[in-house]
Amino acid sequence: MSGLFLLLCAVGMAIQGAFILVERKGDFKRALVLKTIASVVFIIIGFYCMPNCPDSRRAWLVVAGLIMGGVGDFFLNLQFVVKEEFAQKIFIIGALAFYAGHIIYMVSMAPFERELLVANLLITAVITGIILFFVYKGKEIPLGLKIFGFFYIGAVALITMVALARYYLNPASTASIIVAAGAALFTASDVVLIYDMFGEKKPWMRTANLVLYYSAQLIIASSLLFVM
Secondary structure, X not given: OOHHHHHHHHHHHXXXXXXHHHHHOOOHHHHHHHHHHHHHHHHHHHHHHHHHOOOHHHHHHHHHHHHHHHHHHHHHHHOOOOOHHHHHHHHHHHXXXXXXXXXXXXXXXXXXXXXXXXXXXXXXXXXXXXXXXHHHOOOOOOHHHHHHHHHHHHHHHHHHHHHHHHHHHOOOOHHHHHHHHHHHXXXXXXXXXXXXXXXXXXXXXXXXXHHHHHHHHHHHHHHHHOOO
């Protein structure tokens, strides 16, 4: 990894840290600006890594996923700035942008290993079901959000399983294990987010959610530097 890549990662994490501190103070307008800049940084990192990826199709898809993540970041934080009657619609737009990003990351892993695809789907469904059983337990969450949560977390869990399957079949595929690590952090981030939104709120949850999420984006962007 080059010095510039590491510098960009450090700058992105520093801005993300500043965003967390500003958001804690309740300054949501400044927080929106900082969060957007931090998102732009991981998109820039994706573009920076692109020339190192021999598969231009995968490179463009990963960057597209990063861009959708940036769009999701903007709208999820915009909800705290707009009038209350618009907040829910803004949140939905942000959540859908993130989901679209997860699907794009999944497509970037194609072609899939057919001999393990069915097993991956079954294992993912079971793991997602178990995770959400404990996450949803004792919480009043609308059925629609429960269903969306299953497919949302299921998407990143499936990315993890597909990437692990590729690495299992081809240990030389360094990018696969890196993508798996990034997707696993995404899953952890989403689980913490659900606890923070619908469970007993604790100060560390929002910070953990944001750190896990940003680390996941940086790791997935860095996968373009390695052989898939």
